Amino acid sequence: MTPRAPVAERYTRLEMMFVAAAREMAGRGVIFVGMSYPLLAATLAKLHHDPDLHFCTEQGIIDWRPPADLERAPVQVSDPILNIGAAFLGDSVDALGSLLMGGGTDLAILPAAQVDRFGNGNTIAIGDYNRPVRWLGGIGGNMDAACLAKAVMFLVPHERRRFMQRVDFITSPGYIDGPGARRRAGLDPQGANLIVTTLGILRFDTPDGGITGSCEAFLDTIYPGVTVEEFQANTGWPVRISPDLNVLEPPSQEEIDLLRRLDPTHVHLRERGDV
Amino acid sequence: MRQEHPSKVMSAAEAVAEFVHDGDILYYGHGNCYIPHALVYEAIRQRKSRLDIVGGTPGTQLQQLLFHAGCADRTRTGSLSGLRGSGGQSRVWELVEQGKLRFDDYSNQTLALMFMAAALGIPFIPTRAFLGTDFLKDEYINHPRGFLGQDKLRLIADPFTGQPVVALPALRPNVALWHAQRADEEGNIQAWGAYADGRWGIWAAERVVISVEEIVPTEVVRSDPNRTILPAYKVSAVVHEPFGSFPGELPGYYNQDPALVRLGAGRLDDYLAEWVYGRSDHQDFMEHYVERFGYHRLRGLLPRRRVQPTGSVDYGVRAIAAHEAQEEGKE
Numbered sequence: 001m002t003p004r005a006p007v008a009e010r011y012t013r014l015e016m017m018f019v020a021a022a023r024e025m026a027g028r029g030v031i032f033v034g035m036s037y038p039l040l041a042a043t044l045a046k047l048h049h050d051p052d053l054h055f056c057t058e059q060g061i062i063d064w065r066p067p068a069d070l071e072r073a074p075v076q077v078s079d080p081i082l083n084i085g086a087a088f089l090g091d092s093v094d095a096l097g098s099l100l101m102g103g104g105t106d107l108a109i110l111p112a113a114q115v116d117r118f119g120n121g122n123t124i125a126i127g128d129y130n131r132p133v134r135w136l137g138g139i140g141g142n143m144d145a146a147c148l149a150k151a152v153m154f155l156v157p158h159e160r161r162r163f164m165q166r167v168d169f170i171t172s173p174g175y176i177d178g179p180g181a182r183r184r185a186g187l188d189p190q191g192a193n194l195i196v197t198t199l200g201i202l203r204f205d206t207p208d209g210g211i212t213g214s215c216e217a218f219l220d221t222i223y224p225g226v227t228v229e230e231f232q233a234n235t236g237w238p239v240r241i242s243p244d245l246n247v248l249e250p251p252s253q254e255e256i257d258l259l260r261r262l263d264p265t266h267v268h269l270r271e272r273g274d275v
Numbered sequence: 276m277r278q279e280h281p282s283k284v285m286s287a288a289e290a291v292a293e294f295v296h297d298g299d300i301l302y303y304g305h306g307n308c309y310i311p312h313a314l315v316y317e318a319i320r321q322r323k324s325r326l327d328i329v330g331g332t333p334g335t336q337l338q339q340l341l342f343h344a345g346c347a348d349r350t351r352t353g354s355l356s357g358l359r360g361s362g363g364q365s366r367v368w369e370l371v372e373q374g375k376l377r378f379d380d381y382s383n384q385t386l387a388l389m390f391m392a393a394a395l396g397i398p399f400i401p402t403r404a405f406l407g408t409d410f411l412k413d414e415y416i417n418h419p420r421g422f423l424g425q426d427k428l429r430l431i432a433d434p435f436t437g438q439p440v441v442a443l444p445a446l447r448p449n450v451a452l453w454h455a456q457r458a459d460e461e462g463n464i465q466a467w468g469a470y471a472d473g474r475w476g477i478w479a480a481e482r483v484v485i486s487v488e489e490i491v492p493t494e495v496v497r498s499d500p501n502r503t504i505l506p507a508y509k510v511s512a513v514v515h516e517p518f519g520s521f522p523g524e525l526p527g528y529y530n531q532d533p534a535l536v537r538l539g540a541g542r543l544d545d546y547l548a549e550w551v552y553g554r555s556d557h558q559d560f561m562e563h564y565v566e567r568f569g570y571h572r573l574r575g576l577l578p579r580r581r582v583q584p585t586g587s588v589d590y591g592v593r594a595i596a597a598h599e600a601q602e603e604g605k606e
Contacts, residue, residue, distance in 0.1 A: 058383050059306065060469035078306035080526050083468055084582055091470040092305075092331060093391055096384035101402065124380065129409070130418050135368060138354035140332060144384035144404045169415075173407030185407035186439030 005252035013198040014157065014269060016223050017041075018259055019251040021109070021155055021196040022049055029106035030054040030099070032145050035077050037155040038109035040268040043073035044259055056105070058141035060095045063087035073262040077141075096141055100148050108149035110142050114167040115154050117217050117237045118181075119174025119193050119204055121146060122167035129169050139171055146172030151191050158197035158234050165237040175204065175215035182210045199226045199234065201248070221246040280461035283513045284490060287556060290512035291317045291452075294482045298325040299449035301347070302390070302480055303333060305383075305471035307531045310334035311454040311486050313519040313557035318452070319344050320551060328352065329448055331383035331472045334523060336536045340551065342370055343543045349422055351446070353382040366540040377422040380410065383472065385428075385443055390475035392445035401433070405441040451480035454520040455504065456527065458485060459493035462510035465502040468526035477505050486516035488528055500590075518561050530576045 011019075018037070022045035025031060031053055033042040046053050046066060055064040057077040065085040074081050083089060099105060112121035113136050123142045127133035146152055152174065156162055174193060175181060182189060189209025195202040201221040206213035218240040219231055224247055232239055263269045285293075295301070295318050304310045315337045318326075327349035328341060338355065341347040343366050355367050355378065370376035381389070384404050392400040405428060409415055417424050429442045453473060455466035464485050466473075477483050483505065490513070496503060518528075522535035538546055554560045565573055 057469075059308075059471040076306065078308050078469065078471065080308065080468065080524060080530065083526050086469075089467070089469045091474045092383055092387035092472045093475060096387060100384070129415050130420075135355070135365070138332075138352065139380060139382040140353050141383040143382045143408060143410075147404045147406055147408075170407070170409045176407050182407060186403060187406050 005254055008251045008253045008256040011251050011256050012269075013223065013226075015256060015259055016248075016251060017155060017157065017196055017198045018044060018268075019255050020201060020221075020223070020248055021045070021153065022255075024153060024194065024196060024201070025053060025107065025109065026050040028053065028151075030056060030104055032100060032105045032108040032149055033057050033077070034108065034110040034142060034145065035140060036111040037268055038111060039075070039077065039079075040073045040259070040263055041155060042109055043070075043262055044255070047262075048255060048258055056095060056099060057082060058092060058095050058144075060090035060092060061086050061088070062090070062095060062099060070262075072264055073268065075267050092141075096144050100144060103148075103150070105145065105149040107151045107153060108145035109153045109155065110145055110172065112142070112154050112156055112162075112172060114162050114164055115156050115174075115195055116164045116167045117239070118176060118178060118215055119152070119154070119195065119217060120167050120170045120176060121154055121172035121174065122169050124171045125169050127168055142172050146174065147187055149190070150188075152193045154195045156195060156197055158199040158231075160234045160236055163197075163235045163237075175206065175210045178215050179206065179210065179212055181215075194220075199223060199231050202239075205240070216240060218242055219245065221248050223248050224250045280507060282460040283462040283507070283510060284460050284515060285512050287313055287317045287486065287514045287516060288321075290314070290484045290514050291321055291323075294484050294511050295321075295323050295450050295452070297323055299323075300327045300329055300447070302330050302448035302451040302453075302476040303328070303337060304453050304473055304476070305330055305332050305334075307334055307523040307536055308468060308520070309454050309466065309470070309473050309525065310337065310520050310523040311452040312337065312521060312523055313454070313516045313560070314452040314484060314486050314514065315341070316551045316554070316557065316560070319346055319547070322346070325349075329386065329446060330476060331381075331386045334536075336522070336538055339366060339538055339543060340547060342367060342376055344547055344551075348375060349377050351379045351381055351386070351423070353380070353386060364540060366543060369540075371420050377420055379421045379423045379427050386446070387472040387475055389443050389446035390448075390472060390479040392443070393447035393479035394475055397445060399442045399444050401431075401440045401442055403440060406439060411441075446479065448476065448480040450482040450484065451477045452484050452486075453477050454486045454516070454525065456487065456525065457489040457491050457495070458487045458510075458513045459491055459496045459507075460513065461493055462507035462513050463493065463496045463503050464505040464510060464513075465496055465499070466504045467502060470504065474504055478509065482511045483509055484512045484514065485510060486514040486519035488517055488519070488525065490515050501588075516557055519557060521561065521564075527578060527582075529578075532572075532576060
């Protein structure tokens, strides 16, 4: 057995979300990296865990290999830094069409303002779409990836207002309203989906991508120092807890150092109200 | 010698005056890359009106300026990004509340497909995006702030399998404005980088005006034809406009200046006065930029090192031998 890497002495829960997400990406093949948090998490995964990940973004970048002298993670999905070391540069019909619609995306990593107990995401409006309290940035390619990727990982800071019984508006379908719903809507089964938060990792009770099982999110893994009570208090539905609840290994000093080095100006590593 | 193809080179002012019409459906690029700031600033100076802005994620600064200046009153997009919010923080919110801006939501994929359909001359194109979303509910298709209603999309049965699928109408922009690295005078456009929906946005449009960093001899284009993103017959005008995408970015030429690209609602009037109406053209814009912020700031946005392909490709043929073989085959 390899000796365990030294554990980081200090880290934030937001940093823990990136560390956990990067670990979850290892071995997941062709990944579709959405805007915002996913860019930093996927860069960490590529550099630290799995150099074979195919890092793709919707502008037409397929299989980005970060250059050896990489100074920072991409800030946007169109960041020109992604042009350096990419295996393929094309357009949105290549990335969101031939790759995504063609069934080549093993895992899409996406942000969302709200997620719910069936793993649906909302990126368009808080409140009723026709009378919103607040509008969000819009769809981008979030809907496209949620409809068409083979599996989805949402990255969402864990706050009660974001973790809902039912999102205000489904822009990005997960299991919609339960077993069989994806198929009825005309979508393929999807999974294993997961939501990585600042408190833990939610997985879904379905063995076959949404055909059977309750399709509800359950708490599978909790971070060191977080209690189940705290997790529940910040979740807007009575969340089921795995009988084999895992506690995640704390981040290594190396993971935290690399994460911070990849975001020197705190573009990603700051709390945001609107993502 | 007869000139095979006449030059399409003209100034930004001439090209915008001739090819951008009031009421046009306008495509002008995606994100902050290849965004034709010079051409769109000129359209604002010329007080174009009733434009309908289309594209997955049209450059955010230009969206705000076009809406705020009263040049555009409609949009179909995957992103009013950074422009939304709620009262007081978002100009888009205010304009929509006042009924001065109507919108319909699509996505990066669906708009790219709609442009591709128009480019291919097919009436609609199916996708499985939108399935399972709340967008398909009647009250959200016929939403009070939209303008397309049932013409936005249709949920149909795949005629072969009966499975649900979404039909998207082809979308043909009346005019596309875009900025690329280089072109020849004939109008063959060469670009490199990740185009997002740029390739299909410009292929789909009725009229196409492209500004470029460099005008090169046609031999340069023809020595590397795979780099051509749009052939001359599709192009209405070419504008030689160095830094024409600035304060946005262009691979190999410059990065964006986020301080200018990201404008809060409160800065729109000042920005328009200083950087658009107050400037005669884009060269004036760049001179003002350097005057205002110093050359060192611009220098900081230029590439620090060149990244060029290490392996060259060979387009060579054995033309005569092939011809002879063909002749032999006839006998």
